[in-house]
Amino acid sequence: MGQLTVGSNPTPSAEAPGGPERAPGDAPSRRLTCGAVDDLDAMGLAIAEARLALDHGDVPVGAIALHDGEVVARAHNERELLGDPTAHAELLVVRRAAEALGRWRLDDVTVVVTLEPCTMCAGALLGARVARVVFGADDPKAGACGSLYNVFADPRLNHEIPLRARVRAAECGELLTSFFLDRRG
Numbered sequence: 075m076g077q078l079t080v081g082s083n084p085t086p087s088a089e090a091p092g093g094p095e096r097a098p099g100d101a102p103s104r105r106l107t108c109g110a111v112d113d114l115d116a117m118g119l120a121i122a123e124a125r126l127a128l129d130h131g132d133v134p135v136g137a138i139a140l141h142d143g144e145v146v147a148r149a150h151n152e153r154e155l156l157g158d159p160t161a162h163a164e165l166l167v168v169r170r171a172a173e174a175l176g177r178w179r180l181d182d183v184t185v186v187v188t189l190e191p192c193t194m195c196a197g198a199l200l201g202a203r204v205a206r207v208v209f210g211a212d213d214p215k216a217g218a219c220g221s222l223y224n225v226f227a228d229p230r231l232n233h234e235i236p237l238r239a240r241v242r243a244a245e246c247g248e249l250l251t252s253f254f255l256d257r258r259g
Contacts, residue, residue: 111143111144113238113241116140116184117188117208117241118242119136119138119148119186120136120148120186120187120210121188121210121249123149124150124151124188124246124249125249126150127150127151127163130154131154132154133153134150134188134250134253135150135163135189135250136148136163136187136188137149137187138185138186139171139180139183139184139186140186141182141183146171147168147170148167148170149163149164149167151163162192163188164191164195164198165194168180168199168202178202179202179203180203180204180205181203181205183204183205185204185208186207186208186241187207187208187209187210188250189209189217190217190219190221191209191213192213192218193216193225195218196219196226200225200233200235203233206235206237207226207236207237208237208238210240210241210242210245210246210247211246211247212239212243212247219239220239
């Protein structure tokens with residue numbers, strides 16, 4: 075099987091990979107790029123978003139939401155910045171995508187995140203009915219998409235989410251490893 079892609083419009087992005095500047099908690103505009111973004115490029119955008127978390131001492135996890143192959147929302151961890159234990163990148167990106175699309179049901183949205191979602195985030199992604207999740211690094215301590223649990227494939231739940239794991243995993247993992255090495259310095 076070849077590279078999985080989202081959408082089919084080959085139009086290049088209209089913005090720089092880092093995306094527009096915005097204040098913490100600001101919702102993005104409806105469309106942040108023009109044209110389809112494949113999984114590898116989407117993870118690159120999520121990695122760039124994760125790096126923004128470093129500016130305020132948060133664990134560098136980034137996420138983007140794709141609708142019809144275009145970025146409709148982006149977020150990074152903001153727990154330290156907001157003093158909110160639920161301000162994980164996945165929860166923030168789901169909220170922003172729902173706002174951008176004007177609906178809670180995100181059954182045509184792919185979420186791309188640099189770290190395997192935890193149980194809280196996996197539950198939110200299930201609740202939002204996202205169509206698909208792509209993640210980078212495994213999380214052996216809290217991962218709920220294969221490492222500790224596999225919430226997305228639990229037949230007892232009312233929704234299952236197709237998953238693509240370990241996309242650009244080395245890059246995602248290095249960002250996290252560097253962060254924790256620096257903190258333990």
